[in-house]
Amino acid sequence: MKFYARRIAFYAVTLWAAISLNFFIPRMLPGDPFSILMAKLQRAGGIPAGTENSIRLLLGAAEDQSLWEQYVTYWKNVLTGNLGVSVTNFPTPVTELIGDAIPWTLGLVGTATIISFVLGIGLGALAGWKRGTWVDSLVPSTTMLQSLPYFWVALVLIFVFAVSLQWFPIIGAYDVFHFNGPEWSWAFVGSVLYHAFLPAVTIVISSVGGWLLGMRNMMVSTLSEDYVTTAEAKGLRPRRVFTTYAMRNAALPSLAGFGVSLGFVVAGSLVMEQVFTYPGVGKLMITAVRNNDYALMQGVFLVITLAVLAALFLMDLIYGFLDPRTRHND
Amino acid sequence: MTDTDTTAPATTPDTEPATPPTPPGKKSGVRQMLPSMSGKLLAGLILIGGIVLFAIVGPFVTQDPRSSANDPLLPPQPGHWLGTTSLGYDVLAQLAEGARGSLVVGVTAGLVAIVLALFFGVVAGYLRGWTDEFLSLVTGIMLVIPGLPLMIVVASYLQVRSLWVVALILGVTAFAGPAVVLRSQARSLRVRDYVSAARVAGEKTPRIIGVEVLPNLLPLLASQFLFAIVLAILGEAGLSYLGLGPNGSITWGTMLNEAQGGGALTRGAWWWFVPPGLMIALFGTGLSLVNFAIDEIVNPKLRLAPAAAKSVREARKAGKDKLGRRAAAETVAADKERVDA
Numbered sequence: 092m093k094f095y096a097r098r099i100a101f102y103a104v105t106l107w108a109a110i111s112l113n114f115f116i117p118r119m120l121p122g123d124p125f126s127i128l129m130a131k132l133q134r135a136g137g138i139p140a141g142t143e144n145s146i147r148l149l150l151g152a153a154e155d156q157s158l159w160e161q162y163v164t165y166w167k168n169v170l171t172g173n174l175g176v177s178v179t180n181f182p183t184p185v186t187e188l189i190g191d192a193i194p195w196t197l198g199l200v201g202t203a204t205i206i207s208f209v210l211g212i213g214l215g216a217l218a219g220w221k222r223g224t225w226v227d228s229l230v231p232s233t234t235m236l237q238s239l240p241y242f243w244v245a246l247v248l249i250f251v252f253a254v255s256l257q258w259f260p261i262i263g264a265y266d267v268f269h270f271n272g273p274e275w276s277w278a279f280v281g282s283v284l285y286h287a288f289l290p291a292v293t294i295v296i297s298s299v300g301g302w303l304l305g306m307r308n309m310m311v312s313t314l315s316e317d318y319v320t321t322a323e324a325k326g327l328r329p330r331r332v333f334t335t336y337a338m339r340n341a342a343l344p345s346l347a348g349f350g351v352s353l354g355f356v357v358a359g360s361l362v363m364e365q366v367f368t369y370p371g372v373g374k375l376m377i378t379a380v381r382n383n384d385y386a387l388m389q390g391v392f393l394v395i396t397l398a399v400l401a402a403l404f405l406m407d408l409i410y411g412f413l414d415p416r417t418r419h420n421d
Numbered sequence: 422m423t424d425t426d427t428t429a430p431a432t433t434p435d436t437e438p439a440t441p442p443t444p445p446g447k448k449s450g451v452r453q454m455l456p457s458m459s460g461k462l463l464a465g466l467i468l469i470g471g472i473v474l475f476a477i478v479g480p481f482v483t484q485d486p487r488s489s490a491n492d493p494l495l496p497p498q499p500g501h502w503l504g505t506t507s508l509g510y511d512v513l514a515q516l517a518e519g520a521r522g523s524l525v526v527g528v529t530a531g532l533v534a535i536v537l538a539l540f541f542g543v544v545a546g547y548l549r550g551w552t553d554e555f556l557s558l559v560t561g562i563m564l565v566i567p568g569l570p571l572m573i574v575v576a577s578y579l580q581v582r583s584l585w586v587v588a589l590i591l592g593v594t595a596f597a598g599p600a601v602v603l604r605s606q607a608r609s610l611r612v613r614d615y616v617s618a619a620r621v622a623g624e625k626t627p628r629i630i631g632v633e634v635l636p637n638l639l640p641l642l643a644s645q646f647l648f649a650i651v652l653a654i655l656g657e658a659g660l661s662y663l664g665l666g667p668n669g670s671i672t673w674g675t676m677l678n679e680a681q682g683g684g685a686l687t688r689g690a691w692w693w694f695v696p697p698g699l700m701i702a703l704f705g706t707g708l709s710l711v712n713f714a715i716d717e718i719v720n721p722k723l724r725l726a727p728a729a730a731k732s733v734r735e736a737r738k739a740g741k742d743k744l745g746r747r748a749a750a751e752t753v754a755a756d757k758e759r760v761d762a
Contacts, residue, residue, distance in 0.1 A: 104558060105566075108566075117578060222727040222730045223730035223734065224734075227727055238709060239701075239705075240659065246686060312723070312726070362569075388573075392570050396567060
């Protein structure tokens with residue numbers, strides 16, 4: 092029970108720290124984002140007083156309030172789900188924009204992460220099983236995959252498959268000329284899958300090496316354990332030793348890593364989404380940055396952080412259940 | 422981890438299993454921590470050395486990377502070995518100048534990250550108690566808060582970003598990972614007999630950390646440092662690609678940003694965006710290959726187990742299954758004992 096109490100306390104403190112960080116960043120850094128934004132809005136036409144006040148509050152330019160009062164108001168807003176109003180898509184609330192973007196990111200990056208994990212674990216287990224053979228000399232080449240900047244992989248894939256060969260579309264999540272918006276039809280689902288192929292391949296290429304290497308190294312360590320030697324000595328079939336004795340145990344650390352990377356799915360591939368102009372959370376954040384839309388930018392940051400926290404918390408609890416040792420180690 | 426602990430007198434045999442005597446003719450001391458020369462290590466060092474050399478010498482032998490006197494979008498040809506950009510910059514010259522920028526950012530950020538990780542990891546792991554709780558909490562928070570979005574938010578508020586500021590942001594957001602690794606290692610080191618002995622002998626804490634604990638963390642520290650450099654270079658490339666990199670400097674990331682903005686993709690100018698990404702990948706690969714060699718020091722199983730498996734298989738092939746197999750199993754067991762000790 093102490094384990095769970097500690098974890099819950101940790102996540103509570105982290106939650107507080109993350110939300111507070113979001114409040115203090117605009118106030119701690121030099122520069123005058125408020126004036127920049129105001130000048131920009133003035134050029135675009137007048138703005139209602141309510142919006143000006145909320146921007147003031149967000150950027151710490153509120154003149155009539157003490158820092159503490161601003162902090163309290165900020166918390167009140169966060170707790171009631173009020174993250175302000177976007178100035179790029181005026182007057183859409185930030186929460187609505189984020190809500191529209193999240194499914195795209197979750198679907199694409201989530202699926203790609205799962206594919207990459209399964210592929211990497213499988214290949215890694217085989218590479219570990221075949222230790223001491225020619226496979227060993229292939230393993231280092233996976234580090235090349237890991238060192239690739241993933242958005243550069245995206246650029247190259249677009250250049251080869253979308254621009255030169257014209258097999259796949261260059262941008263977007265579905266055919267915008269064909270469909271007015273998301274709808275439930277086979278044609279639309281097909282279009283989405285077609286558009287998601289290159290982005291998904293990008294993610295798999297740049298992340299499969301890490302899983303492969305981690306699993307291979309764990310497999311090599313596990314295979315030199317006594318219980319594996321015993322299993323072999325008992326005359327068990329290699330297949331059984333491989334799956335039940337070695338792979339199951341070797342996969343535990345990777346499983347923890349998988350939990351972490353699932354947590355970072357929402358944050359995952361900001362730059363990739365920009366390259367493919369994929370309408371996910373990353374694209375939203377970058378658009379916000381480009382347009383000095385600070386409310387939207389910080390809203391996205393907050394939502395990403397909360398998503399990571401929630402996912403990690405869940406994984407922590409599950410992992411503590413899966414592997415009792417973690418509950419006692421700390 | 423290393424054999425340093427076997428040389429210390431085993432004062433409390435109940436905490437550790439009896440250690441086997443060090444086999445004769447073994448490498449000792451510092452030699453033990455240096456990676457043995459292998460193909461991987463050599464390839465890694467050549468890659469790193471080549472790119473560093475390119476960054477140092479390159480800018481002197483290429484033309485001015487900011488001179489737009491050339492024809493735009495020339496494909497690779499003599500005189501412009503990597504072609505030119507849409508503004509007429511020579512890509513090779515930009516690549517050389519960019520190598521400087523990227524390496525400076527990478528190494529600086531790596532240093533910042535590793536120094537912070539040393540403080541938050543080793544001090545926390547060694548001291549325990551409330552100091553540990555607090556330092557670990559900070560590390561944990563930084564580990565959980567997603568790095569790239571945080572960098573984007575911070576960078577977007579800074580109107581003027583020099584190379585050093587970007588490196589600082591990258592370093593501060595990247596220290597948590599190495600700190601966790603170092604902390605767990607420092608925790609296991611602090612209960613070793615020779616550390617206890619130093620404490621009983623009245624050594625001061627900073628000296629114990631510096632002289633007894635730190636040297637045994639060196640391989641791990643080195644590998645985390647190299648890893649931090651790769652992460653920082655990748656992070657800088659990402660930030661710069663989004664237009665949030667250092668203003669006024671050329672790095673591999675800003676080259677990619679300009680290539681995207683200049684329509685290199687649709688105009689078929691592969692010589693513009695392929696080289697910077699490839700350089701990042703090659704440099705990262707070089708550092709990772711060196712890390713492989715270091716990994717095999719930190720975790721001897723990785724080095725010994727494949728060799729043992731190989732000898733078993735060769736013995737079986739040679740037809741002396743039972744004998745060879747038993748001998749190999751014994752080697753593995755002996756190696757394992759040494760690892761555990």
